[in-house]
Amino acid sequence: MPDLVCDACGNTYPAGDRQHCDCGETLWYELATDFAWPAESGSLWAYGDLLPASDPVGIERAAGGTPLVRAPRLDDYAGCRIRVKDESANPTGSFKDRGTAVATAALRERGADAIGTVSHGNMAMSTAAHAASAGMDAVVLVPDDIPEERLGHIARYDPELYAVSGDYGRLYEASFSLAPTFVNSDSPLRVAGQKTTVAELLHQFDGAPDAVVVPVSSGGHASGTWKAVRELHAAGALDSVPELHFVQAAACDPIARAYRNGDDTVTPVADGGGETVAYSIANANPPSGNRVLRAARDTGGSVLSVDDDAIRDAQRALATHAGLAVEAASATSLAAVRELTAEGRLDASDDVAVVATGTGFRERPPTPDTVHRVTQGELREQF
Amino acid sequence: MPDLVCDACGNTYPAGDRQHCDCGETLWYELATDFAWPAESGSLWAYGDLLPASDPVGIERAAGGTPLVRAPRLDDYAGCRIRVKDESANPTGSFKDRGTAVATAALRERGADAIGTVSHGNMAMSTAAHAASAGMDAVVLVPDDIPEERLGHIARYDPELYAVSGDYGRLYEASFSLAPTFVNSDSPLRVAGQKTTVAELLHQFDGAPDAVVVPVSSGGHASGTWKAVRELHAAGALDSVPELHFVQAAACDPIARAYRNGDDTVTPVADGGGETVAYSIANANPPSGNRVLRAARDTGGSVLSVDDDAIRDAQRALATHAGLAVEAASATSLAAVRELTAEGRLDASDDVAVVATGTGFRERPPTPDTVHRVTQGELREQF
Structure with missing residues (x-):
């Protein structure tokens, strides 16, 4: 079993149930000094060399193996060449x-x-x-x-x-002081598994796209994204590193605020943050927020936030131009790309992968505005 | 482009928009006289030799490639060794x-x-x-x-x-007399695509399990299931043929009734059938019903029906013992297996694959009966 390491202060601990460093930051597992891309990738276990577990059962075996969808009809909207990592294909519909x-x-x-x-x-x-x-x-x-x-x-x-x-x-x-072991969103074991979202994406793209954009809440998925890129690059399996951009909902965006202010640490949102359609990622006190700042800066990326109008608009575009009904929180990533291309940070020739973190099927759909109500006779006249 | 064939009377027509034989039965495409299992199977296009199309874009490329989940905790419930083909992993959550x-x-x-x-x-x-x-x-x-x-x-x-x-x-x-081309549930093009559910399943199982159980409505998916087995067996890619069992909801089960009566043709349910939780498969006049009878008899399978109590119970078992939240119509297949083992048609040593046709995330979940309402102090005392 590999060691647990603090990427902030460098402290190391033996593997086990410990989740945090004495300095307060969340630990992660140090793995994969040696790695080769697998021949197949039907599930996350294809990337077993990156993982601190090896004997899956039931739906564990089915996790991962999600498609990276090239979505050309979103290119105009996004301002660059878009691929969507569709995490809704997981057994319970999310990353x-x-x-x-x-x-x-x-x-x-x-x-x-x-x-x-x-x-x-x-x-x-x-x-x-x-x-x-x-x-x-x-x-x-x-x-x-x-x-x-x-x-x-x-x-x-x-x-x-x-x-x-x-x-x-x-x-x-x-x-963390309760039994059984609590595996929360940025726990070391969870972050290890979350490495496979981007490992698989890079494998499917056959290298690094120009940028990868991921919604961020606690910072757990963002940590996994960064950790995968670091490990694969260190192992020589990845020639270049993509810019990692992380996105929050404007109503609750403590990490993006810290990024804009040039801070090294995240200040919690005092009032808990405002309401947002992207409720899945509204985290006023993200425990791995500081690490997200390091990930963005280390890879030449950024942390940004998008408002609810932009989120809803991107969610609609994903459905009407890519056939993907994602949850609002997932759509923040496409809204962020639109912002990044508008600012000139990314351009039309860039290959950008957005991570759609979860299904929209559990959210109430909007009321349809155009339904033609006809008789069968009227229908025949129409077509 | 391959020919369109009627499996009932043997008539053949050139490929095109024609969907029905002069005898009234639905046509299907005749393909794959030559077939070898592909090395990888991340999407249905791995089985391109079985398909009358070859140039997918967008989410078309992501269709199929769903997991076949071995679910040992359902074995006792089912009375045999169960695998679940989880079609909810498709881009819009269904087969x-x-x-x-x-x-x-x-x-x-x-x-x-x-x-x-x-x-x-x-x-x-x-x-x-x-x-x-x-x-x-x-x-x-x-x-x-x-x-x-x-x-x-x-x-x-x-x-x-x-x-x-x-x-x-x-x-x-x-x-069928309207423009554009209507591709309904048992149209030849749709049936061709639906062949890949079971082709992929057989590939993942590495041969034929003892039985495959599929919910049936119009008979389109059942047709694809049977067609795949026929083509793969004829091409020498499959040594033996699994029993194909098809299941309907008891409230609306015209094909199962015809099967029980020994009929060759299906009589529509006069009153349109009763209400059922498995609304997705309540088809009172299934256009490919006759073909389903042929498929069941040809493979040594059957057509049966299960009532709403059994469906709800199987749906609950899939969630609580396999971690799969499927729609009610999908759970008919597990309910059917329970019936088949109770009757002695299948036994504990049999490997049986049930097709879970679609996600339950778009159905309103039942109201939970056990939620512990506690303060944080009470929680700490508990653990």
């Missing part, structure tokens, strides 16, 4: 399955029979589903004001569900 | 994308820039999405009493949407 699959497999290898998580969205569903598939117990902590329908989507997999009153933001910290 | 992708690609190769379909469910969403991705026009005919939310899921991709009053069942027949 979270990659981190969960690796986490549940690794925990079992350590003898654990349970997993906990703090989430009221995709991660909760993913964790509950993987535990159900593997025969593990799942403890899921949600805020007590969670919408009924979302609670139903989580409960379907029959986890132990706790609706917790009080300041939900504090549960992230508190959960 | 329909396979048929649509092949149809839109083939129509473009013939110079068409539009496609029509009669559907108020998965096929409507799939057709609208593929047209959006490829820059084609889509005409979608839905019944005027369609639920608002389902209409929203279709409208998201911006097709020309017609809500048609009157007897919706008659629109299937009527649509």
Whole structure:
């Protein structure tokens, strides 16, 4: 089993349940000094050399292996050549399955029979589903004001569900002192699994595109993205490094603010942030936010934010010009590309991959504005 | 381009927009006299030798390539060794994308820039999405009493949407005389694409399991299933043929009734059939129903029906024991296996693959019955 390392201060710890460095930053696993691209890539386990687990069962085996869709009809909208990494093809409809699959497999290898998580969205569903598939117990902590329908989507997999009153933001910290092991959004095991989103993307693209754009919330997926690029480049499997751009919703964008201010650390949004359609990524106090700043600066990328009008517009464009019904949080990445090309940071000749993190099927669709109401006779006259 | 053939009377027609034989049965394409399993199978296009199209774009390229999940925690429930072909991993969350992708690609190769379909469910969403991705026009005919939310899921991709009053069942027949080309659920192009569900499954299993169980509505997917098995066996790519079992909801089961009665043709359900949670497959007058009878008998399989209680129970088992949230219609296949093992038609040593045809994320989840409502202090005492 590899070491746990702090990329901020360089401290190293033996592998295990420890998740944070004494300096406060989240640890990650140091892997893959030696790596060769696999011949096939039907699931994330094709990239097993990058992972701290090796014996998947059930839907763990099916996580990853999502398509990278070339979407030429979005090029004009985006201002560059667009590919969409469609993470909705995962077993529970989001990128979270990659981190969960690796986490549940690794925990079992350590003898654990349970997993906990703090989430009221995709991660909760993913964790509950993987535990159900593997025969593990799942403890899921949600805020007590969670919408009924979302609670139903989580409960379907029959986890132990706790609706917790009080300041939900504090549960992230508190959960690490509870049993079972809580694998939250930026936990080392989850980040290890999340490396495979971009590893697979780079494999499918056959190298590095000019830029990769990823929505950011806690910073866990962003960490995995950066870690994969670092490991693959260090191993000689990647000749060049793509710019990594991370995007938040303007209503709650503490990392983007810190980036604009030139800060090295993220200041939490005091009032918890405003409402946004991209609720999945509204994180007022992102635990791996500082690392996201390092990732953006290290790769020549950026951290930016987009408002709800831009998010809705990009979400509509993904459906009407690429046939992809993604959740609002996923559409931030396309909205960000539009901003980056408008600013001249990217241009029409650039190949850009946006990560669509999750399905829009669990969100209520907008009311249609144009439906022709006809009789069968009227229909025949029309065509 | 291959010929169109009638498997009932043997008549042959040149390839083109013709969909039905003079005898009334639906035609299918005759392909793949020569076939070798591909090295990789990331999408349905790996099985290009089986297909009457070859130049996919956008999400067409991403259709298929879905996982075959070994689900050992369902074995006790099912009474045999279960694998689930998870079609929710397709771009619009259902098996329909396979048929649509092949149809839109083939129509473009013939110079068409539009496609029509009669559907108020998965096929409507799939057709609208593929047209959006490829820059084609889509005409979608839905019944005027369609639920608002389902209409929203279709409208998201911006097709020309017609809500048609009157007897919706008659629109299937009527649509073939309209322009553009209507590719309905058992149209030859769609059936050609649907062959890849089971071709891929057999490839992933590395041969034929003892049985494959598929939900049946119009008979289009069932036709594709049977056609693939026939072509692969004839080409020498498959040593043995699995039993093909097809399942309907008991509330509307004209094909299962005909099977039980020993009939060669299906009699439509006079009153349109009863209500069922498996609304996606409630087809009172299945246009390819006769072919389904031939497929079941030819392969030593059967056509059976399961009631709503059994469907709901199987749907719950798929979520709580395999981590798969499928739509109710998909769960009929697992409910059918339970019936087949109870009858002794299949036993514990049999390898059985059930096709889970589509995602449950667009269905309202049940209200959860067990949620622990606690304060943060109470939570700490618990763990």
